[in-house]
Amino acid sequence: MENRKEFVWFPAEESEWVLCQKLSRTPAGGATLRLGKKEFVVSPEEQRLVLPRPGQVAQNYASLEKDGLGAGQVEDALRNQFCSTNPYSNINMVTLCINPFRPLKIFGETYVEKYSALDPNLPPHIFNASASAYKRSMDKKEHQVLLLLGDGCTGKSMAREHVLSFFDQNAGDGSGEFKQMLAILAPFISAQCRCGRQIWQSTRAILEVELGLAADGFTCRTLASVKMLETGRLARSMDAGFKTFDALYLAAKDERAKAWLGTAVEFRLLGEEIEIEEYDEEGSAQKSWIEALASFEIDDAAVVRILCGLILLAELRFNGSPGSLRCEPEGGVEAAAQAFGVNAGSLWDSLVDGSASPQDAALCADAAVAEVYCRLVDLILRHSNEHFPAEAKAITRRIKVLELPSGSDAPGIHRLLTQLLNEARFARMLRTARGSEVSDELRDESEPQAAAARAEALCRSCLGALQSGSPLQNWAQAQEPSDSFALEGEVASISGACGPVEHTLSSLESGAALDTVDLMDFLHILSKSSCKYLRELAETSREAPCLDEAAEASEALLAHLEPQQASTTWLVCCLRPNDAGHPDRVNRNVMLRQTEQLRLADMVHLTDKNSCFLWSLKAFREKYAELVPALADSTPDEEVCRIIVKSAGGGEGTVGAENVFGGEILERLLEHKLQEKMAGAQHLEGTKSEMKQLMEEKLRMETLQREQQQTERLKELESLRGQHEDQQNKQQQLMQQLQEQQLQLQKQHQEQMQEQMEALRKQQELELERLRKQQEEVSAAATAALNPVVPETSPTVLPPEDMVPVTVAAESSVPLRSRSFGKPREAPPASFHYRFRAPGNTEEEGQPRQSYPALHAALAQMAAILRVAKEREQSFQAHAEFHDQTLHDLEAERDGWRQEIRTLTQQVSDLRRSVEEQHPGVSPTDLLGTVAVFWNECHGFVFPLTDGEANWDGWVRATVYMVAMLYIFLGVNIAADKFVSAIEGITSIKRRVLQRSTGRVITVSVWNGTVANLTLLALGSSAPEILLSVVEIMGPCRHAWIALPPIGTLLKESCESHPQDSEGIS
Structure with missing residues (x-):
């Protein structure tokens, strides 16, 4: 009965659907539900609120009725889809992911193989976007960009891992090194955040993973990069409540950190929000991080040491007057210098020289901490990228996976950069969602678009003022108060389509001031450190200041949102069902807010190609x-x-x-x-x-x-x-x-x-x-x-076979890495029109649907290629297992031979002693020439051939022996040929090969030389023992062997005893 329980979603609370058990149905059409220990009855009028609704659930929202459609209707469809146990849906090329707040068993290798075939009957999945991007890259030779968007706690990092796992299995070697690389980088670029009951690691930078594909579709180069890292979390001007990066907590938690930090547990850089003892209590995160560093041959002890040095350097506090600055706590400089492996006096001089006040010295220390941390991240990235082997193949196309940071609790200037990025992304997102194939330029005159444009312009203006070094107070006072900008004292509020964001002017100026600090002396001291990594990062120069580099990274990212012919951008929009992190609740208000920020309703309307x-x-x-x-x-x-x-x-x-x-x-x-x-x-x-x-x-x-x-x-x-009164x-x-x-x-x-x-x-x-x-x-x-009148044949678009549109949810079931699809396609005829048949229309129902035999043949060919790739992978696994078993057998045989050699050595020693006893006059050197002969009493078929063989004529005996030798040689050759053929059949690998000339798939056998040579070696080593055993069996004698003196001695004695035969013997 447990397996038959039925669960539904019902709004037991206001605007929040919860998972309830359905106990029974009422005769009037209602139902009885249970929530926890509470049971309640749903009336027939309220039955429409129960989710999921009966019937087919809309999975591609491009099919929704567009008249009157708004964010509310799209949110309702999203909520209904999520309640049907599938967190994925799509709007043509846009993939929508809802964080289920629980692990789902739909991401294994089996699912990767299923979605690699682009079967349109499969439900929506994030692997659809990956497979479609990979297929488009192979077919059209275009660069692909997968852009992960969403608010905090929406599962962007997990979506990134799923996308990379798909490419690792289809375009890589399946070793999982992507996951190890991300495990190394994640603590350096993420900070711990909380969403209700959920604690997750929020990525506080733009993380980009670029896969360089060769012409055969396999990865020949992998590069990871980090941009717009929120280094403001390391500054002492950071507002209270902000958490620093996880790598610093992991380093302070390490046992080796006690050598540098001592027994102290409270540090300014680590903040007061998280206790070191409470962070990663189980130790699983630290263990995974250390193992990942070791797998990429990165010295984890040196990394922990550098991070501890940054913690100690950020702990320094300066006071006093210019020229006589003092440092607190006492011994802090010495502790930091010891961790960095440099001289304490030189370190102190590099911090206070040129500092006119304690504030200048503190700013120099903050700049040093941020600079060393950024260089350490660059060093880790360089080692990680160099660990991936770069094959000598030409890169023909690239696939980039980018994760954008959520907006934002970022401190200081990074809050301004994040708002600029989000507002600019909002203004360009609809153009990206329409795809690069739509030639009509989108003209957006909506109110949110105008608000986003105004906010973007204000952010760019503020950023320009920071880069020029002009006072921000003057800039803020020059702006006119409006719905987009407000100034109250030191706080400037910029409002856009993504909501208002408050910026403290002094915090912005202090963040920009970090780029103006001269750290040449400090880096020169680090170049003399006893730590190798510190010397290496001190000698590496940065290309641009952090502020300029972040601005350039923002512009480069926005370029991916503009429609381009040379590349295609796929949006992956991530959402969360509620703000409490609960897996069994869906809040309508939370989902509606995210739907409006991602402009999903506008995306649905713009799926109509005529809407621009x-x-x-x-x-x-x-x-x-x-x-x-x-x-x-x-x-x-x-x-x-x-x-x-x-x-x-x-x-x-x-x-x-x-x-x-x-x-x-x-x-x-x-x-x-x-x-x-x-x-x-x-x-x-x-x-x-x-x-x-x-x-x-x-x-x-x-x-x-x-x-x-x-x-x-x-x-x-x-x-x-006057004349005639009577005439009146x-x-x-x-x-x-x-x-x-x-x-x-x-x-x-x-x-x-x-x-x-x-x-x-x-x-x-x-x-x-x-x-x-x-x-x-x-x-x-x-x-x-x-609108030319054409016969209506189908409710879906039926384009010609050379113009099949690419969608996320419904692609042709074509395997990946097709070689035949790289040919240029002919342009469609001028008379070509898309043909539609509306549901319920009876016109031309009897006309046959169009068929495309060439497309079907190509699809079948790509399916065969995918099967061949799968069989090749299985054969490689079988070959590895057979190789391991063969090595094990050879080692066992080696041990047996060693034991047999020891036995033979003992037998030879015994035989030598017996010969010396029988022939006391023979030296040990002559014993080496002893031979074994048969007595006349021995009867067999080999030696002698017959009992009267000695009486035969020499030529007759020679002829008989030559014929016998030839017969035996031919027999051995035939047996050896049969044996080698059998070995080849056992050890060879069958592969399916596509013939480009004919387009047919044939099966060939590939010789495995290693396994065959090992088998023949084992046979060759056993052949002498086998032959000796055959001789012994076929020649049964009363005395099989007898050891005699050397042949020369026997001949001499024979000549002396039989002088009449001496001539013949000679």
Whole structure:
């Protein structure tokens, strides 16, 4: 039942999901969960909060719905992915890693082999980025850069080890020397930090590991370098609370340090945050560090001695007046001089000569500590790089792995450099995420981009003031207060996209002053030290001051973020799930903050290749507000921007939660629409003005005419009034008639005016209809030109086989180090278009999918090459095991031969004594010529051939013997040939070789000369014993052998006893 437990994530606390055990499901659709010893019921309405959600989890966030997408939606997808037990996901070429705060069993050699094949069905992994970078380097012959980004405690150092282990297994010899080298460097460049319950070593420098690859894809040179090391942690002006580098703690913890430090346990350079006794209580870190130094043939005792000397030198405190400076504690100079192996008086003179005050002497001591530490790190790097053998091969491409320091609790000037690096990285990160293949230049007009640009400019300005030596107070007062800069006394605050950072002006100036101290006398004294390493680092000159070197390193790093044709940069963004270091909690606010700082939502929007412009919602609305004048100001910006984008037509552009994304087509459509609207408004305004003028003129003329008529009629009435009073009634009637006529005239004028207005309105409608039709035709033509109608075949891009796009999560399953993929590819035809088939679209469903036999053959060929490489590695291991076993057998056989020689020596001694007893007149020298002969009673097949052999004719006997010898020689040759063939079949190594001419993979046997020679040597040493045994077996005699005097003595006696046979014997 234990194995069937089901665990889910639920927000038992505010904005924080915790791991709970799922006990049961409720009939209404809810569930019963257990957290610790507490059980609670989740209602059906709250079931949507349970993670992971049912269904397929999005692993490549480029497939997320982009309309309305913001940092919140991306964070939700990240959290859901992490809760599904996989801490990795990706956005095309960008790899996202969430620190699980626990070890995972997904990083062994088996996983390296799986992800080396770039199988698109495998879940996201950091090995995807490594494999894709390696394949792109081999196929396109480009330099590759893997850039590790992230805040503190996000697992960047562990990600770096995983990436290097992948390259060590695929492009190296798999010896793991990368890990040993990093174990040496880590204490020198890292400081202990705490994240809740987690304590980790934070890298406080830019660590770069460069792998030089030869044409065959194997590493022929390895170089490690350290840049922007935070040496401000060594200065006495360091603020309280900062921890120094781990190497100093390890040196003080070493037993050999007592010879230099004595029994003291508190030192200024080590700070008060960590006790020496509490640091590395188990001693595993120190043991690993010492073993790593020894494996690279670095004298660990000398390194401990130098670090102890730095601790003692930093302990010195100066007081007194100029010319009579004193030092505390008493005997401190002598202790430091003893550790450095120099004269105490000379050391004191090098520190106080030229010092006008105790502050100057303290500054000189701090500069000496920082300079010696930096030179020691350079010395360790030089020894480590020289330990890797450099093969005599031409480097055709390079792969760099860079880890950036998190921003930052760095003291002094390094805080300014880190902020400059982070703000500049923020401003360039989107261009890097789009890749070097996108030719359109990105135009970012968002608010975070502007804030990052302002902060970067302020940091560069401050750095320039430090390098020029001008007072920072003057520089700070010259800056205008704004949202990006504020000055309060000695503290200057610079705010950017990554948040505000406070800088103490005096701390910045003191950090820059370390580069101005003259240490020639101090280094001259160290060159006479009794310690070899101190003499070596004193004689090595540094190329540039620390401040200039750090600024140059920052610029070199930023160059990797710019899109380049000769290299490709892969971003590996690391995140942490919470600030407590707990493996079973995911905090939404913590994840959301990191998502915004890494601009992951913008990266998802920019995966659309047509998106190269980026506007903030507010700026976009203000720019195109004339297109939607009827909307109220209270309408949300997101809704207004969505209406503006839709009004452009053509389906161009998307509206996210914070920004609007589009391309040149969207901008042209909106500008054209805006111009048309402005032109139409101007034309309508002119028409209205003309109509108003005409109406006013007509009314004026009519008024004048009526006035003239009334005047004439009044004159006539006045002339008639005196003459005919009785005609007044008639006049009144006439007046009424005149008024009626005036009313009729007015009605007629109004009718004429209405007819004219109607005619003008119809003319305006016709003009507007003509303009609308013309605009629709232009829009339709632009849409047809930009989006040609092609048969829809698939929901994914189906490019031709020579233009397969490289992605992180879904690459072709091609093994690495393919030789045939280095050929130049032909350019795609001019009529080439990417083809899409939207999900659910039934058009052209019956059409067959395109196939690429050449690509499939190349993939199969690279898979065969990978299998051959694996079999070669296995055969090498088997050969090594067989070689060890053979050596062991030879040693055993050697011991046996020695025992047999002692036995034979004893037998010869016994035989000599017996011969001397039987032949007392024979000297020991004659005994060396004794031979063994058979008695006539011996019967066998070898000696003699028959019993009557002595009676044969000499030529007959010679012929028989020659035939027998030839027959035996041929038999031995045949047996030896069969034996050697068998030995070759056993000891040879079968290898699979690719024929470039035919493209076929064949299997050949390679002769292992060492093993075969050892086997034949063993046979040859045993041959005499075997032949003697054969003779003894085939010739059974009552007396097998008898020792006789020398042959000359026997012949002489035989001639004397048989004179008749003496002639034949002679």
